[in-house]
Amino acid sequence: MRKSLAWMMGAGSFLGLASSTLANGWNMPVGVTDVSREIYSLHMTIFWICVVIGIVVFGVMFYSLFRYRRSRGAKSANFHENTSVEVVWTAIPLLILVGMALPATATLKRMYDPSEAELDVMVTGQQWRWHYEYLGEDVSFTSSLSTPRSQVNGEEEKDENYLLDVDEPLVLPVGRKVRFLMTSDDVIHSWWVPDLAVKQDSIPGFVNENWVRIEEPGIYRGQCAELCGKDHAFMPIVVRAVEADEFDTWLAERQEAAAAEASGVDREWGMDELMERGEQVYGSICATCHQPDGSGAEPTFPALAGNEALLNDLDRHIDVVLNGVSGTPMAAYRGNLNPVELAAVITYERNAWGNESGDAVQPSEIQALLE
Amino acid sequence: MWEVIKSVLAAFFGVQNERQRHRDFQHGKPVAFVAAGIALAVVLVVVVAAVAIVAAR
Known part of the structure; x- marks a missing residue:
């Protein structure tokens, strides 16, 4: 007992x-x-x-x-089958x-039933960030890690959302069925947000579907779940779920901003504003490989600071950024960045960290090359 | 014939008794078991597919 x-x-x-x-x-x-x-x-x-x-x-x-047990005198049974x-x-x-x-x-x-979705979002994995496009809404942006390098290098204390913070979260409406179309520009990634129960491979050349209907507003974090190279751990996902009307307002604002950006292509840009915009784009897109100070990581990621070959050949520089370099990790950014961003980042690379080419690349020049 | 089918079904399930096993190894022809195995595998596939189609309605 x-x-x-x-x-x-x-x-x-x-x-x-x-x-x-x-x-x-x-x-x-x-x-x-x-x-x-x-x-x-x-x-x-x-x-x-x-x-x-x-x-x-x-x-x-x-x-x-x-x-x-044997000490209690048990005898093993001896039969073949039952x-x-x-x-x-x-x-x-x-x-x-x-x-x-x-x-x-x-x-x-x-x-696996993504039918009757009210919003389509194209999710594109890239080494090493996510690109989101609200299909049919003229809104698209890139979402990159925003945890500062100093925290990665241990020079600063790591905050609560260490390696789980991005510059631009994916904003989604609560209560609407959202369909994701997942693909990749380079290698296989996987878009995984545990709270949404979505974990879907993004594969170059394929479009995978998935969907979600979020019920509570909030911030939901996730990570790339398919080993995709050097910065696999540095491409988090942040979803900001908001009430439907707040989402509509946000989307309208983004559409306006996109339209304003598009009209910015036609005007002449000054050096200072190009540099300012360029620094922003560089920090979010280029710095993971070419480093924030342009020093690169030889031999895979060439230094941009003091790169004479690049500084002496503006056309080649533009070509590399727009079209990538085949056989290297350098991707083509013509589809990812708009003409203003492309012109700004090229200008920035040619005039930052002691580079003194003095070239100011105009968005209209890039626009002409993209057509 | 019925004995062969019974033995193949027992093999599908994974349990066979000793008496039938002895009988199969003494009297049966291997070809009969192979043929019955293939035929019943086809039946299994058809049954599973039918169940899946009905369930998916």
Whole structure:
């Protein structure tokens, strides 16, 4: 009696420990969508099925080992087969597996049904940032890591969202079905936000679909989940979910800003404003490889500071930025950046860190090259 | 014939008893088991596909 009481207390404290550990962030998040909650409850159901099976199987095993030990005179049985027992222990797992597969398949079917979406977002993975395009809305931007290098290098204390912060989060409306179209410009990436229960590979040459309907406004963070090179850990995802009307306002503002930027192509830009804009673009796009001070990382990422070959050949410089260099990690940015950004960043690279070419590249020149 | 099918079904399930195994190895022709195995595998595929199609409705 006392023994079984001790057993029960032991088992009870184990279960208590297990559930408090689960609540302490060791478990997967419940998330903020219908699908994420379904996945979580599936996960917990299957977890508890495994726990019960484990307890029963190991219980029988340890009991048998203990109760029928040799020192108590147990004699081993000697028989070859028992068809009915074998049928039972084959049929029971079969039923358990089918029982687990039915709800899992129903959830999978829901997860893979992106139909009737109210908003389409094209997500493009790039080494090493994400590019978002709100299809049909004329809004697109690049979302890069904003954690300062000084924190990476340990010169400054790491903040709470270390390596999980971006300059421009993906803004999504709450309560609307959003369809993601995922692809990549270079290697395979994977767009993963645990709270949204979305983890989808972005593969060059393919467009994968996924969808989400967020229920609570908030900031949801994620990471690239497919090893994609040097800065795989430096391309986080931040989703800012806002109420639908706030989203509409935001989208309208972004459309206005895009239109203003487009009209900026036609006017003459001064050196100072090009440099200012260029520094911004450089910091968000170029600095991960070519370094914030333009020193590069030889041999893969050439230095831009003091790069005579580049400074003496403006046309080549423009060509490299617009079209990339095949066979190297240098990507083509003609599709990612607008003419103003391209002109600004090229101007910046030619006039920063002691580079003194004096060239001011005008957005209109770039526009002419893009057509 | 029926005995062969029974043995193949038992193999699909993964449980066979010793008596039938002895009988199969003494009397059966291998070709019959292979043929029955292939035929029943086709039946299994058709049944699973049918279940999936019905379930997907």
